[in-house]
Amino acid sequence: MPEQVTSQQRPTIAITVGEPAGIGPEISLRAAWQLRGEVNCVLVGDAAFLAQTAETIDPEMRLAAVSWMAVSDAGLPRFPADRLAVIDCPLAEVVVPGRLDSRNGRALLQMLDIAIAGTQMRLFDAVVTAPLQKSTIYDAGVAFTGHTEYLAQKTATPQxxxxxxxxxxxxxxxxxxxxxxxxxxxxxxxxxxxxxxxxxxxxxxxxxxxxxxxxxxxxxxxxxxxxxxxxxxxxxxxxxxxxxxxxxxxxxxxxxxxxxxxxxxxxxxxxxxxxxxxxxxxxxxxxxxxxxxxxxxxxxxxLPIIRTSVDHGTALDLAARGLGHADCGSMIEAIRTAAHMAAASASSRKS
The missing domain is CATH 3.40.718.10 (Isopropylmalate Dehydrogenase)
Structure with a gap:
């Protein structure tokens, strides 16, 4: 059994991988893998789909799936820096790159709920979100207007x-x-x-x-x-x-x-x-x-938690062309910014 995470380890950042038919899963994997030595990135998404994507991106990329139930009960296990943890949020349907499917909409909200709850429980130091397609969730029967509004609602933040x-x-x-x-x-x-x-x-x-x-x-x-x-x-x-x-x-x-x-x-x-x-x-x-x-x-x-995101959308057109066309630069900066904010917040609480 892996050791439990302590406050002395690398900052732990939850990354919701976003719309599965877009570039979110790819840029999340690439950025998390690149930063694995300085940040403990925990991906939140469909573990099987992410494992398949990772294998195509880089066969050396290693993932370790855990369930949210186990994490919420016993805490987040610590894996070595050569392995990325994934909290499994199974999708309802197989992903076709570039093609939206509202049947996966509620799983996307579950990703957000896990990241928010885990941060409130101090399992994560911050949340980084890959882009969502609002229509996927709205067409699934949920009145969703965006990440920001949803985070405010879930954390009871008035403005x-x-x-x-x-x-x-x-x-x-x-x-x-x-x-x-x-x-x-x-x-x-x-x-x-x-x-x-x-x-x-x-x-x-x-x-x-x-x-x-x-x-x-x-x-x-x-x-x-x-x-x-x-x-x-x-x-x-x-x-x-x-x-x-x-x-x-x-x-x-x-x-x-x-x-x-x-x-x-x-x-x-x-x-x-x-x-x-x-x-x-x-x-x-x-x-x-x-x-x-x-x-x-x-x-x-x-917000009472730290949340950063990329400066672009789901780029369905790029995703439809296959892996290797997306730039993960904004995701790298979003993760680093979240880590720096987490460190500043910890220092502020101590002072």
Whole structure:
């Protein structure tokens, strides 16, 4: 029987392998195998399917399947670094690469449930998620809107913040969003003083607790062109964003703005910033993805657990072409980021 994991071992990260018909299983296996010496990666997915995939990728890749029932009862066994643990979540149907099958939808939710529960039980230090196809779960009869919303619901978190990170130290680019997947016409009404203040507070708290940044500096964009140009191009900066920033500053948070988004993303402004808060999805993320697509990391702030993910989707077209076409770079960065956040969080709890 393998030895039990202790807190002195490599950080233990649960990796949900995502939509089985997409590139998630391949990039999860490749990244976990590459990082096996520095991170104890525990894959959560169909063990037989992953073993078959691993054999095709690299015959030297060795997996060890365990059941969630055994893990939840007795703890996570420790395997040597030349073997990847897999918590088995059997799929209902055989996987055809590139072809979605809603009959596998509920198994995908089971993967998430196991990763969340295991992290809450301190079996895992963090969760990393490979991309899902929302329609697979929705067509299985579950009203699923995405990883972030599901994680918030399962952890009873009233508000979370989406942040993407990319680029190299010492000045990585981090971009958080005040709103996420909304039609552009709905964005102004969704930005309120109270909501924006809470978003800034979440960013500040997690940069401290999960990134180890003692005094985070947050730069906040305006909503309108030229940050409203004194009200000539819109009043949201005056009526909403400005008051939220004043309230944050009164609470000791170094959050400044609102800055025009078209000029803010320059090295001379970003070099001393720890995060940029953009007002909507396509205001902040094109810059981040241009700078680091394929190496970016999606991070959910505000959760009681650490969760990171890749910066791309399921890539069904690549999966349909067979193994060997997917780039696991973003998954590698997501795992490393989760491990670094886990270490920072452990240090924060001790201090």
């Amino acid at each position: 979370v913040v989406m942040m993407l990170a990319g680029g190299d130290a010492p000045h990585p680019l981090r971009v958080a969003l005040a709103t996420t997947h909304l039609p552009l016409k709905d964005v102004p009404a969704a930005i309120t003083v109270e909501g924006l203040l809470r978003t800034i507070e979440i960013i500040h708290a997690d940069l401290q607790a999960k990134f180890g940044i003692a005094s985070p500096r947050i730069l906040v964009t305006g909503l309108n062109p030229h940050a409203g140009e004194g009200g000539y191009l819109g009043r949201e900066e005056i009526d909403v964003i400005g008051p939220a920033l004043q309230a944050a500053q009164a609470r000791g948070i170094d959050a400044t703005g609102p800055y025009p988004a078209d000029t803010l993303f320059q090295p001379k402004y970003l070099q001393d910033a720890d995060c940029v808060l953009a007002m909507y999805h396509d205001q902040g993320l094109p810059v981040l993805k241009h700078a680091s697509f394929g190496r970016g990391v999606n991070i959910t702030l505000g």
